[in-house]
Amino acid sequence: MRDADPAAADRIRWNERYAARRPDFAPHPLVADARAAGLPGGPVLELAGGRSGSALALAADGRAVTVVDVSDVALAQLRDEAVRRGLDSCIDCVWADAAPVLAGGAHAGPWALVLATRFWDEAAFTAGASAVAPGGVLAWEALRRDEPQDEEAAPHPYRIPHGGLSARLPSGFTVLAEQATDTTTRLLARAPGRAADRR
Numbered sequence: 001m002r003d004a005d006p007a008a009a010d011r012i013r014w015n016e017r018y019a020a021r022r023p024d025f026a027p028h029p030l031v032a033d034a035r036a037a038g039l040p041g042g043p044v045l046e047l048a049g050g051r052s053g054s055a056l057a058l059a060a061d062g063r064a065v066t067v068v069d070v071s072d073v074a075l076a077q078l079r080d081e082a083v084r085r086g087l088d089s090c091i092d093c094v095w096a097d098a099a100p101v102l103a104g105g106a107h108a109g110p111w112a113l114v115l116a117t118r119f120w121d122e123a124a125f126t127a128g129a130s131a132v133a134p135g136g137v138l139a140w141e142a143l144r145r146d147e148p149q150d151e152e153a154a155p156h157p158y159r160i161p162h163g164g165l166s167a168r169l170p171s172g173f174t175v176l177a178e179q180a181t182d183t184t185t186r187l188l189a190r191a192p193g194r195a196a197d198r199r
Ligand SMILES: C[S@@+](CC[C@H](N)C(=O)[O-])C[C@H]1O[C@@H](n2cnc3c(N)ncnc32)[C@H](O)[C@@H]1O
Pocket: 007, 010, 011, 014, 015, 028, 047, 048, 049, 050, 051, 052, 068, 069, 070, 071, 074, 096, 097, 098, 099, 116, 117, 118, 119, 121
C-alpha cells in the first residue's frame, strides 16, 4: 500500500466508518446491469469494494471474485459474511490501494468484469479499464460533481462530472449505458474484442 499517503488516510477514515455502521450486504444495481449486458466467463475484480454485497452476489453466481480495498475492517466484515454464506472460497480479499495493485502481478487481469461503485480514482479507473478481458465489461460509479468549478479552486478529487467516465475510456470500448443518478454518475462499457463465451 502507498503508506503515509492519501490511501493511509482513507484507510483510517473508512475503518472508523465501517466499525461504526452495520453492513446490509446489498448488491449494487450495476451488478444486475452487468449480468443483463452479458459477461464472458472468468473472474471478477471489484476495486474499493468495501464490505461488498456485489462481490457476494457475483460469488453466488459462481464467479471467482477479487475485492481490493484499503479498509481492513471492511474486508474482515466481508470475509466473515462470505464464510457465513459458504462463499469464502470464491472471494479473495486484497488489502491494498486500488491503482498500484493492478500494475502487473497477480491482479493485472484479464477480468471478465471490473467493478467499482461510489469510488473515484483516475489512475485506478485507467488501470481497471486496461485490465478488462476482451469482450468483458467495465462497470463504474463515482460521486458526481455538479457545481460549476470555481476557477481558483482545485477540482474535487473524489468526484467527476457526468460524462467524465466515458470520456476517459481507452479507445475501442463501447458505452452500453451512462446514467446520472441523484448523486452519482454510472457507466457500463464493453471492452473491445470478442469474448469466447458470454453468460
Ligand atoms: C464510498 S465507499 C464505497 C464502498 C463500496 N464500493 C460501495 O459502493 O458501497 C469507498 C470505498 O473506497 C475505499 N477506498 C478509498 N480509497 C481507496 C484506495 N485508494 N484504494 C482502494 N480502496 C479505497 C474505502 O475503504 C471504501 O471502502
